[in-house]
Amino acid sequence: MGIIVNLDIMLAKRKMRSKELSEAIGITEANLSILKSGKAKAIRFSTLAAICEVLECQPGDILEFKSNT
Amino acid sequence: MKSNILVSLLYYFFKILFGLSVLALTWSIASEIFTSDGKFNNFFVDNHHAIGYSFPVTVQTKFPDSIVTYASGSHTYYKGQGVILPDKINQDSLKDKIVNNVKIWPYPKPNSLITSTGPKPNLKILVNNSNIISDGYIIVNAKEFWVKALLFTQVYVSHISLIFIFFLLSTIFKKLKVRFDFSKKLISHTRLIGLLLISKEIINTIIVLILSKQIHTITVSSFLNGALIKKGIYTNINPRLDFDLTIFLLGITLIVLSILFYKGYSLRKENDLTI
Numbered sequence: 001m002g003i004i005v006n007l008d009i010m011l012a013k014r015k016m017r018s019k020e021l022s023e024a025i026g027i028t029e030a031n032l033s034i035l036k037s038g039k040a041k042a043i044r045f046s047t048l049a050a051i052c053e054v055l056e057c058q059p060g061d062i063l064e065f066k067s068n069t
Numbered sequence: 070m071k072s073n074i075l076v077s078l079l080y081y082f083f084k085i086l087f088g089l090s091v092l093a094l095t096w097s098i099a100s101e102i103f104t105s106d107g108k109f110n111n112f113f114v115d116n117h118h119a120i121g122y123s124f125p126v127t128v129q130t131k132f133p134d135s136i137v138t139y140a141s142g143s144h145t146y147y148k149g150q151g152v153i154l155p156d157k158i159n160q161d162s163l164k165d166k167i168v169n170n171v172k173i174w175p176y177p178k179p180n181s182l183i184t185s186t187g188p189k190p191n192l193k194i195l196v197n198n199s200n201i202i203s204d205g206y207i208i209v210n211a212k213e214f215w216v217k218a219l220l221f222t223q224v225y226v227s228h229i230s231l232i233f234i235f236f237l238l239s240t241i242f243k244k245l246k247v248r249f250d251f252s253k254k255l256i257s258h259t260r261l262i263g264l265l266l267i268s269k270e271i272i273n274t275i276i277v278l279i280l281s282k283q284i285h286t287i288t289v290s291s292f293l294n295g296a297l298i299k300k301g302i303y304t305n306i307n308p309r310l311d312f313d314l315t316i317f318l319l320g321i322t323l324i325v326l327s328i329l330f331y332k333g334y335s336l337r338k339e340n341d342l343t344i
Contacts, residue, residue, distance in 0.1 A: 027344060031344050032344070034342060034344060035344045039342065040342050040343065040344050041338075041339045041342040041343055042339070042342070042343040042344075043343070043344050044343060044344065047344050
């Protein structure tokens with residue numbers, strides 16, 4: 001499984017829409033969708049910091065590691 | 070911006086070359102099918118099944134013990150020619166002798182082409198064991214079907230692969246004109262061009278190797294009263310291995326570059342998926 005992105009859960013907890021978050025952190029909705037769907041290859045520290053700031057959470061709340069075995 | 074202009078220019082250049090080479094091939098095939106001798110009014114083609122096909126050869130002409138006439142386009146040409154024209158040469162010295170008259174134009178720089186050994190180099194230049202070697206093509210025709218088929222393949226494989234290369238290059242530059250970046254098409258087409266160049270050279274070399282066993286050597290000698298004139302001009306025409314190492318290496322380089330492009334494409338894709 002590897003790294004799981006729990007952005008959907010955090011957005012639901014904060015009752016925030018994807019569009020609002022993308023506008024707040026300055027990335028496109030398409031890119032946010034890539035991040036949410038787990039298709040992204042990497043995430044920049046600046047993007048992670050911006051998401052954490054807007055959602056008032058820690059990186060661990062968004063990213064989770066699940067072992068394949 | 071500058072690269073965009075260059076890419077656009079190259080796109081149109083290769084598109085025109087592609088069109089012209091297709092026209093040339095169409096013309097060639099049409100003459101093979103619709104004409105009996107490759108002639109159509111005042112136009113004719115070099116390669117035709119009735120006439121024969123181009124075959125690479127090396128031509129070597131030897132002119133031992135010759136009088137060489139130098140000439141130039143300037144005013145001194147007439148003066149020089151006047152001195153060494155046969156009627157001005159001491160006719161007694163030429164009596165009962167075989168004389169090869171080799172005319173060289175324009176006037177070469179001293180010692181650049183032929184070693185002068187005569188007593189009066191300005192008037193008469195004697196050339197010992199001199200020869201001229203040049204690469205070229207002769208038209209070869211064959212009665213055997215398989216030889217004819219090989220000659221046909223040799224000519225048309227080069228032509229068709231060239232058309233395909235021009236097409237691929239125009240497609241690459243068309244894509245780059247829209248977006249100057251790594252793409253799957255760029256990788257596949259670059260690799261294909263490399264493979265085409267390599268295979269074209271290998272196929273041509275193999276065919277020439279096979280055909281050289283059939284064609285052997287053509288020799289032109291001079292005879293007088295049935296006896297060979299050893300001092301006469303004679304010409305050797307030998308089959309030439311038409312292998313272009315530059316094109317072969319270019320093909321390998323393109324294949325290596327396509328691997329590099331794949332690396333670039335992967336990096337770009339990874340960069341696109343970095344949020």
